[in-house]
Amino acid sequence: MSLLHTITTCITLVVLLSSQTVATKDDLKHVNPLIGSTNGGNVFAGASLPYGLAKPVADVDGQNTGGFSTDGSNVTGFSHLHDSGTGGNPSLGNFPLFPQYCPDDVLDNCKFPKSARAVPYAKDSVVARPGYFAISLYNGIRAEMTVARRSALYRFKFPSADTGNGSALHPLISLDLTDLWDSRQNASITIDAHSGRIRGNGTFLPSFGAGSYQTYFCADFAGARVHDSGIWVNDRAGSEPKQLFLTRGFNGFYLQGGGFVSFDRPHDGVVTARVGVSFISTDQACNNAEKEIPDPLHDFGSLRKDAEDAWRAKLSPIKVTAGGAGDDMLSSFWSGVYRTMLSPQDMTGENPLWKSDEPYFDSFYCLWDAFRSQHPFLTIVDPHAQSRMSLQRLDAGGSNADVVLADAYVKNLTGINWELAYKAMVNDAENEPLEWSYEGRGGLQSWKRLHYIPYLDFDYLGFGTNSRSVSRTVEYAYNDYSLAVVAKGLGKTDYTTYISRSGNWKNLFKKDQKSLLENGTDTGFTGFLQPKHLNGTWGYQDPIACSALASWCSLTSNPSETFESSIWEYLFFVPHDMASLIKLLGGPESFVSRLDYFHDSGLADIGNEPVFLTVFEYHYAGRPALSARRAHKYIPSSFNASHSGLPGNDDSGAMGSFMAWCMMGLFPNPGQNVYLIIAPFFEAVEITHPETNQTATIRNVNFDKSYRKVYIQSAKLNGNPYTKNWVGHEFFTRGMTLELTLGEHESDWGTGKEDLPPSVSGSLAKESDV
Structure with missing residues (x-):
């Protein structure tokens, strides 16, 4: 173009x-999914296809935002949906399975609630490879899992065990109607007494954001004859009834419950579990599992190989000497x-929110982070997937999506209707939604009239967290630059409007503002961004606040006029006009000196x-x-x-x-x-x-x-x-x-x-x- x-x-x-x-020769051998599995990396370490929806792994009771951590905490179950690398509350982890023996083969001796059943794992037993995860528990059970796109396949190997009088114990697998952070609002489950099939669904809260979501599952077992089945509530279980509905009481009391199936132990000790998942219906969850894993007893090896081949194909554009x-x-x-390529997940055909012919990806949990490097990276190694994600942004919107779309435009990604895309970008820039905390932009009246987002803005058009006036100003400026890029390419006359608004960041630059460290030492630099009131007078935020040298600032913890970073850091966010910023800060030599100080002093947070x-x-x-x-x-x-x-x-x-x-x-x-x-x-x-x-x-x-x-x-x-x-x-x-x-x-x-x-x-x- x-x-x-x-x-x-x-x-x-x-x-x-x-x-x-x-x-x-084989780059897949260098991939270690356990990198970042402790110390707050929160990576997903389990089995997944590229952008796969199903993501089975062992869940732990320690650093479990991604499900599993190598922090030495206890395993609480094996669940089938996860995000990777997120912060906030633990994400997803719905409907975990847990394998165990009941002491003395007495059902009520089994441990059903999450905290009671938690068991340590052998640290040297963990095997994490693309498309495969395995772990040994201290109760002697070995678990391994692989994956299809919307279904997971587990193999639980139970050791030989008896009651002490020669009677064999019966392996039992429970299913818990919960998620990683116990956000379930309501759930239901049914168990087929003959086949052991467990079907169910639940309503949960997102780990970060508004609203709720429903998800559905369908679990089947193979390799062993069903001995018993039923439901459990709190620390008791029974063979009857075969169905259960749970809700959250008016006082938030969390009733724990789920289902179980026990088996005659097979000769090799292996009980296979296949779990299909869906965001549409339980029937669709069952169909996903049956279609993707038609023979769960024998499909494990081929599924693992298919997953490895899929990852090799995705890595293949890059070669290293x-x-x-x-x-x-x-x-x-x-x-x-x-x-x-773990997230976002390709959920095309699993969109419960709206009907559209466009592709549907979800768990854009971190678009504010991912637009900076992840999406540009996919543009060069997987442009087809990135085009599909860009298409979805036409439906989903959001200000950071403006940058993603502009990036797709200047790099000539195919298959995108740019007239439609531009219309969506303009809508985002001109029309304030009712709830702008998670879609679109807030404060647009002030943005257009005052040319900055004010401190304590007067915004009666929509609802949102009325903070981050500095960070929103510099980010909106870059969003409008993104519109200008596409407008100029399409020959739109409002190019001049948006290129002008891309300079609004300058309106919060206070040229005489100094910055002191917490001990009172002057950093030696003058001129920083500062919040500004509706009447044009200056407010104040310490330039080092919200930095790695001060206190953390987010929407829920210490909300400030910058988000998750300091004024020091946001001053450098003028990606489209660095020449102007450098001039404003005294020229190249002064700019380099300030940038050096930022990195050398500890003000820079490389973890964000x-x-x-x-x-x-x-x-x-x-x-x-x-x-x-x-x-x-x-x-x-x-x-x-x-x-x-x-x-x-x-x-x-x-x-x-x-x-x-x-x-x-x-x-x-x-x-x-x-x-x-x-x-x-x-x-x-x-x-x-x-x-x-x-x-x-x-x-x-x-x-x-x-x-x-x-x-x-x-x-x-x-x-x-x-x-x-x-x-x-x-x-x-x-x-x-x-x-x-x-x-x-x-x-x-x-x-x-x-x-x-x-x-x-x-x-x-x-x-x-x-």
Whole structure:
């Protein structure tokens, strides 16, 4: 499209032979789903297909936001729906199964409630691979699981056991009508006495957000003859009745309950459980299971192989020549890539909210995080999936969706009706919804009239958390820039409106504002964003508040005028007009000094996504070498291959994609046709575009596996000298080759004014850069 030609430089390139890069043979072996499974990474460590709905894993009573953690806590069950890397309350974990023996083979001796049945697991027994998870419990039972798209398959191996008088114990599997954070509002269950099939549904609360949701399940068992079945409530069970309905009392009393099936122990001790899930109906849950796993007794091996093949296919666009880089680096990289495709889940055909012909993905739990790196990453390695997600944003909306759509536009993703997309973006920018805490924007009257979001805004049109005036102002400015990008490309006359509104961030810049540390020490920098009242007078928020050096700020904990980050951090969020920001802060040298202080002082929170772009903003001041230095500071100190190898919530793969981008040697500025260049962490990286089938290559000359030589001395693009410190998306679609010569010291490569990335305004940019 013509927009690409106005954004990018016109370069004619010749691809070098791919045989010069010797890639690893089976990259799947480097994926470790347990990276980030403790220390707050909250990753999903269980079995999943790419974007798969069903996600079985062992749930624990410790750090269980993603279900399982390697924190040594106790297993409470095995459930089939999870998110990955989220914060807040534990997410999903509905209808867990739990295998056990009842002492003395007496039903009421079994442990049914979650806290009572919790059992430790053997730490060295955990096996987590793409599409497979296994664990041994201290009660002697071994559990392993694999997955189809909307159904899970478990194998529980019960050891031989008897009552002490020669009578064999009967293996029992219970199903609990609960979720990870016990949010169930009501639920029902029925058990078929002959087959042991358990059907049911429940209404639950989301871990973060408004409203409620219903989900449905259908569980079947194979490999053993049914001995008994029934229901349980609190700590008692009975063979009759075979159905149960639970609700939450007026005082919130949580009645625990569910169903169970016991079996004659088979010769090999293995009882197989197949669980189908749905957000539409119990019948659909059963149909999903029957269609995807027709022979649960014999399908386990083929399902696992199919899952591995699906993951190999998704990873296949990327090839790495390690050049001596260690196994931990490879594991960090490939595991990060893997986690970008766990969520959101492809729920096409499972949308309970509205009817649409568009694809439906859900658990966009972290779009505020994921738009910065995850979605741009999928644009290069899985553009088909990213196009489908972008299509859904036409139905779902939300301000961060404006950036996702603009990114799709400038990178020419196919299959999107851009007139319709633009209409949806304009609606988001111009019409305030009744409840804007989870859709659209609030404060639009003030935004249009005052050109900023005021502190203690007067907003009678909609409902939302009336805070975050500073962070909403800078984010709305970038949202409107995103509209301007699409408007200009489509030839819309309101381009000028939105490009003008993209500069509204300046209206909260207080040039004489100073910043002190908590001990009273002056940071030495003047000029920060500050909240402003409706009448135009200044309010005040300490610039270090909500930083890693002060207190946490969110919607529910210490709500402030910035969200989850400080004024220090939000000052750097002007992705579309860095040249103007640098000028406002005193020029490149002053800007670099301030950015250095931000990272070196501890104000920067690398565990939260708003910081990501600041690692690379040295490029805009003509110091790309310092971006490389920062990337190597955080990898591997904060991002590594250990179980605690993430500095914060993975947030649906945002952390994983940040690490993958850094290690590939490029970083996106989302919503723009810009990738900032540093040296890859490997000798070479190849990315084959899945639609054009062209292979882009980034190759290091003088690669040093000890990472002393991380600074680019010179570059060639398709054999020609190249001095710009950024490239456009055509690098991937046309299959270009970037050759970087490295050294131990900063050079003048990429430092000239003509080499810097584009900005909307300022002495280093022209309007045509938009």
